[in-house]
Amino acid sequence: MRKNSIKNTRINGEVQRELSKIISREIKDPRINPMTSVVAVEVAPDLKHAKVYISVYGDVESQASTVQGLRSAAPYIRSLLAKSLNLRNTPELNFIMDQSIEYGVSMSKLISDVNKNNSSDNDEIDDDMDELDDDDDSDDN
Template sequence: MRKRSIKNTRVNTEVQRELSDIIRNMKDPRVAPWTSVVAAEVAPDLKTCKAYISVLGGKKEQEDTIAGLTNGEGFIRRELARTLNMRNTPEIHFVLDQSIEYGVNMSRKIDEVTRNISTEGDADAE
């Protein structure tokens, strides 16, 4: 299976959706309640999967959530095998994704710059 084939895209989407459901229902106290699966990349041979995880919270919550997910990988993989009908259940590697946090930070900076420009423009008009 090629990396960008339609089948691989469907597998990635299905794994992402199921991982979101499994993580949402986990009872591990280390996993933050505002944890979401941003993307899942399953290898073409269906042996490994990179799950990009976004956590709303501070650095400590992010580290605890990744530790909790890594520790519960066997449970998550078993639940994934139970819900998905695949020949191989991929080994999951959790990666902290900070793109949402980066986007919010950049948006905040852009708003700050545009606010400064508009206040300087008002001062020049007088």
């Protein structure tokens, strides 16, 4: 099976969907932030290993404790995954923190800050132009 075959893509999506349900509903570990989402899953073609990319809304300490909690609960999560999915092998789960959502939010904030600065600079230029026009008009009288 090729790595990006249709079958592998479907398995990735199905594992991601089930892991999202399991993490949000079944895991009761207080270390795991309730605002944890599964961003992507990459299951190996032989179904032995899976990289699970997660995103946590919160500070760095909350993110670290969530990853630690998920890693300690990985065997239990794997057993729940085996019960819910009918796969030949249930993959070992490797949880990886994904910073892409935070990166996107910070970039959006920077872009909006730049746009605000540009619009305020344009307003100042417009005000200066209006003053020059008013001066020109008063010279005509």
